[in-house]
Amino acid sequence: MMRVAVAGASGYAGGEVVRLLLQHPELEVGALTASSNAGQPLGAVHAHLTPLADRVLEDTSADVLAGHDAVVLALPHGHSAALAAQLPDDVVVVDCGADFRLTDADRWTRFYDTPHAGSWPYGMPELPTAGGPQRAALAGATRIAVPGCYPTAVSLALAPGLTAGVIEPDDITVVAASGTSGAGRALKPHLLGAEVMGAMSPYGVGGVHRHTPEIEQNLTAAGAGPVTVSFTPTLAPMPRGILATCTARVRPGTTAAAVRRAWSDAYGEEPFVHLLPEGRWPSTGNVLGSNAVHVQVVLDERVGRVVAVAAVDNLTKGTAGAAVQCLNLALGLPETTGLPVAGVAP
C-alpha cells in the first residue's frame, strides 16, 4: 500500500478524496490536514467518513505532508504553489485547485487577479487533443493539475467534434447546471438549503466565470483553431452533479453519421467516458458518486448546430475521482484502480 496525504481534507473536495481512498485497494489514507478545522476529529466535519471518524485533522504544513508517496492538495485557489514548492520533487503532488491549470499567464491574471504560479501537466487523461488523448502527458508525472468540474464536463462533451473537424471553433455556447456542492462549503445566504431547493438560477453570466479560460484552453488544444465559448453556469437544486449542454455550429457538409463517428472514435476505448446509445441522454443522477462521464450528441439539421451533452459528478470525476485517476497514472497503477464506475442511483 502506498500512502497518500490530503491537504484541505475538511472541504468537500478533500472529503471526497478520502472517501475514494477508503475504497482503493492500493492506496492508504495518510495525514489529513486542515486550516481552521485543524485539531477537530474528521467525524465532526465529515460524518459520512465513518471509518476515520476519530482521526484528528492536523495543521497544513510541508512537515506533516512529508513522508508520503503522494500528496493531494484540496486548498482554496492560490494556496498550492507555496506548499508544493516545499515538497520533494519525487513525491507525487496532485492539485485539485486552479493554480497550475492555465498555461497562459495573461489569461490567468485576467480571471484570477493574482500572479501566475505556472502550469503543470493537465490531469484529464481522456481529453482528445490534436496529438491524441491527453493521457500521454501524465504517465510518470510528479506534478499534476486536476481539471475544474465544469471544464471536465464541457471539454469532454465537445472536444471530439473539434479534433475531428466537424464543428466550428468560434461560436460555441454552453449552459451548465451544477449541484450546490460545486460552490464549496462557504457560508453564503444564497447557498442555504431553503434558498436552493426548488430554485434554478444562473450566476457568473457573461463570460466572467473562472472556468471559461480553462474550457477555451482545452478546446483550443483539440486543434481546430482558437476557441471562444459563451459559458453560462447555473445553480441547480441538487447536492452534486454537472449537466453541460453545449452547442456548436457544424462544419458545412457534415452528416449526422460523421458527427456520431467523431464521438464514438474518441471514446470507444475509454473506461470512464461513455457515449450513450442513440436516443438516450445523460442524467447527473446516473453518475452520482462515480468516475463515469456520460456523453451524448446529436445534429440539429434545422439550425445547423450540434448539441453535445455531458453529465459528471462534480466532486468525483469533476474533482476527487480525477485526482485519484491521476494518482493511479503517476504511481504506475492501472488507471481505473479503485474508482467506482457505477453511479449511486436512483
Next chain:
Amino acid sequence: MMRVAVAGASGYAGGEVVRLLLQHPELEVGALTASSNAGQPLGAVHAHLTPLADRVLEDTSADVLAGHDAVVLALPHGHSAALAAQLPDDVVVVDCGADFRLTDADRWTRFYDTPHAGSWPYGMPELPTAGGPQRAALAGATRIAVPGCYPTAVSLALAPGLTAGVIEPDDITVVAASGTSGAGRALKPHLLGAEVMGAMSPYGVGGVHRHTPEIEQNLTAAGAGPVTVSFTPTLAPMPRGILATCTARVRPGTTAAAVRRAWSDAYGEEPFVHLLPEGRWPSTGNVLGSNAVHVQVVLDERVGRVVAVAAVDNLTKGTAGAAVQCLNLALGLPETTGLPVAGVAP
C-alpha cells in the same frame, strides 16, 4: 361575480386554474370537469384545494360547461377544438392546450402530426411584437390560446432584443430547465420522485420539442426577420419553475447600454414582467406560485453574444396565471386582478 368553468380540472394545469380562481375577487369557480377522474371529489385528486375538497368532478361535456361566463380548457392536446366548437360564440373560451397556438398549418402538422385546428389570438399580453405589445389583440377576444410554458419564458427573455434590432434572428440558442410538473401527471418511470430528485437531464434534444415552432413564431413576430432557435429543454429536480437561458449574436456595433435599453423599454410599464436591477439574476424560486416573470440580460463582449435569462412558474404565468390574465382581459377586468405578483419564497 362571473362564473368560470374548468374542463380538465384534475390535471396540474386545471388544478392551478382553480387555485387562482379561489383567490380572485371577481371570478367564481363554476363547473369542474374531468375524464377518468369524473365522479371523484376534487380533494381526492387535488388535496391542496382545501375549500373545494368535497366538490365532485363532472364529466367533460359542452352541456356541463354551458351557462358560464367563461370556460378554461385544460385538456390534452387535440381535445380542445371539438369541445370549443360546441360552446356559444359569446362565451369566453381560454385554451391552455396547444391546439390553437400556431398560425402555420404546416408547422403544426410537422410537430404535432394531427390536422391543424386553426389559430386563436395568442394570450401573451406582454409579448413585444413589431406592432407593439401583443395585448392589443386580446381585449374583447372570446377565444384565446394560452401560450406554452417554455415559449413564455423564452419569448419574453429574447423578444425585446429583436424588436429593438440589437440581436441577430438566425443564430439563437436556448437551454431551458423545467420543474417536473411541466411533464404533467402522466405516470412515466423517469418522472418518479426517486428518479428525478438529484438529477438533471435533457430531453427532446435536437429541435424536436413541440414548443420549438411556437418559440420561433413568437420571435419572428418581433420583427427582425425569420427566427431559428436551437432549443434544448432539460428536466430539473424541482416541482415547478422554468429557467430559460438564451443567447443570441449581437448586431455589430451594439453597446451594452443599447442592450439594456431595449429590455427596459419593453418592460418598464409591465405589471408582471420585471427586468431585474443589473447584477441580479432570475431564480425560479422567486416566482413560485406567482404570475411574475423575472428577466435579466447582459452583453458578453468577448464572444459577441447577448445572454438573456427569464424565470417563470410553469404552472402559474406559464399556464394557469396566463389563462386568468387572459380571462381578465377578455371579460373587461383590470389585467392584474386577483393574480399574485410575489413568489412563495424561500
Next chain:
Amino acid sequence: MMRVAVAGASGYAGGEVVRLLLQHPELEVGALTASSNAGQPLGAVHAHLTPLADRVLEDTSADVLAGHDAVVLALPHGHSAALAAQLPDDVVVVDCGADFRLTDADRWTRFYDTPHAGSWPYGMPELPTAGGPQRAALAGATRIAVPGCYPTAVSLALAPGLTAGVIEPDDITVVAASGTSGAGRALKPHLLGAEVMGAMSPYGVGGVHRHTPEIEQNLTAAGAGPVTVSFTPTLAPMPRGILATCTARVRPGTTAAAVRRAWSDAYGEEPFVHLLPEGRWPSTGNVLGSNAVHVQVVLDERVGRVVAVAAVDNLTKGTAGAAVQCLNLALGLPETTGLPVAGVAP
C-alpha cells in the same frame, strides 16, 4: 386601508408577512425595518417580493414604527419586549417571536435562559381549550403573541383528544419534520443546500427544544391535566412545511368513533383547520404557502394509541399567516380576510 409596519422584514418570517400583506385587501404595507440589512432595497434580500423590490429597509426603531395601525415584530428572540414597550398601547402589536408566549416564568428561564418578559394573549384562535377555542381571548387585543411553528402543528393535532378526554395527557410522543426555513436565515454549515438535500436528521433531541414548554402549555390548557411530551424535531429536505406525527395513549374504553368525533367536533366549523376524510393523510405539500392546517387521526387498537398528524406551512400558518390572522381579529376584520386557503401544489 390600514397600515402595518414590519420590524425584522429581512428575515424569512418578516418576508412572509410582507408577502401576505401584498395580497391583503384591507391592510397595506407600511414601514419595513431591519438591523444589519437596513439601508438595502427589499429586493436585495427578498427578490420574490417583486412589487416592493425598490423599497428601502429602514432601521428598526420605535420612531419608524410609530404612526401605523399595527406593527408586526419578526425579531430574534429577546428583542421584542424593549421595542414593544415604546409603542403606544392602542397600536396593535403582534409578536412573531417567543418572548411573550409562555405564562410560566420558570419554564421560560429554564428553556431560554433570559429574564421573562411576561405573556400576551396567545394567537392561536382555533386552539381547543377547556373553555372553548382560544379565539375568545383575541378579539380586540392590542398585544398578541404569535405561536411557534412546531407548537401550531402539534397543538392542533392533539388538543381535541384532550378536551374531549379521549387520550391520556402524560405519555405523549411527537416526532415532527420541518423544512429548513424553520431554522431561519442564519448561516450554519448544516443548513447549506448541499448538506440538507437528500438528508433527514433529528436535532434538539431529548426534550431540549425550546418549543417543548409551549407545546405542553397549550396541551395542558386543553384541560385533561398536566401534559408532558417527548418531542423530537427533525430537519427534512424541503424549504417549508411541518409534519407533526403525534401519539398518545387512549383512555380505556374509548372507541374509534369517539376519537373521530372528538376531532370533528373541534374543527367542524374552523375555516383554516381541516380534518381530512378518513383514509387521507396530511402532506406538507398540500398546505404550502397557505394558512391551512390539515389534520388526520386514527386509533391503533393493537397498541392502544391514537396517532394524530398535522401538516402546516411553518412560515405561513406557522408564523406569518397566524400573525395576519391575529391582525384581522385585533383590527376587527373578518378572521380569514386576505389569507390563502389553498396550498401551492404540486
Next chain:
Amino acid sequence: MMRVAVAGASGYAGGEVVRLLLQHPELEVGALTASSNAGQPLGAVHAHLTPLADRVLEDTSADVLAGHDAVVLALPHGHSAALAAQLPDDVVVVDCGADFRLTDADRWTRFYDTPHAGSWPYGMPELPTAGGPQRAALAGATRIAVPGCYPTAVSLALAPGLTAGVIEPDDITVVAASGTSGAGRALKPHLLGAEVMGAMSPYGVGGVHRHTPEIEQNLTAAGAGPVTVSFTPTLAPMPRGILATCTARVRPGTTAAAVRRAWSDAYGEEPFVHLLPEGRWPSTGNVLGSNAVHVQVVLDERVGRVVAVAAVDNLTKGTAGAAVQCLNLALGLPETTGLPVAGVAP
C-alpha cells in the same frame, strides 16, 4: 471469483445488488433476470450501471439461475418460494423479499393475506438478541431472508435497550421517514417527482404497515418480553434513506450512563453499526450508498423516555448491502468484503 445471479434485476433492489457486486473483489455478476423487462439491455432500465449497460436481461427461471454459486432474489412479495424450491440446496439463496422473514404463520397471514411460505435464517448479523448477535445463525446458511428496510433501522436503533433491560418492551413508538425509492418502481401518482418534492406525509398509519410484525419479532427476540410498537412510516422528499426515530419508556432507576453503556456494548465491535459520539445525531445523508448504520440514543429524564435514532440507506444496508453481507457470510468470505462503509456526502 464466485458467480452470483440476480433475479429481479430491473427493480431498485436488484439494481443496487448489481451495483454492489460490481465493486466486490470476490463476487462476479452472473445472470440477470427480469419479468416484463426481460429482453431489454440493462442500460435501458438502470442507466447508472454503466459497465453492464449492454447486458441483456433474461427471463426469470430456475434454469437461468442454475449454475451459480449464489442467487439473490429481488422479486415482488410472494414470488420467492416457488422459485427457491427449484434451486439446488447447496446453492446459496438470499431473498430480499418478505416471504421468509416471519416465523409466525398467523402474523404473516394477518399482514400479507397469503399462505405462509415458512421462514429462513434472518439476515441481520448485528441484531442483538437474547442469545447474542444474530450473526451466529448465518455462517454457512444456504437460505437467508434479508430484512426489510424499516425493520433494519428500527431494530438496530432499539434492540440494545431491550437486551440490556433498560427499556420497557410494551410502549414503544416509532416514526420513520423513508426516501421514495422505498416504495419501489411502481407507477403511482403520489410517487411522481412533482408530488413528493417539498412534501412529507405519513402512510400506513395505525399499525397496518407490513413491516410492523417484523419489527416486533426482532425486538421480542431481544429478550425483554413481548414487544408492541406504534409504527408510523412517512414519505420524505429524498431518493434514499431511512431515519427511524424511536422512543421507549425507560425502566425505573435506569441512568443515562446505563443507557449509553447498553448501546455501546452492543455495537462497539460492529463494522457497520456505529454509535455516534454524544451530541451528534444520525443523518441519512451520511450513509447514502453505504452499508453503514448510524445510531444515537439519549435519555429524556423529564418524560422518562429513551429516544433512539438510526439512519440507513434503504437500498444499501436496508436491502442490497445486507444481501451482499449475507452472501459474504454464507460463502465464507469476511463479512465486510466489498461493502462501502463511507456514505456519498454531501
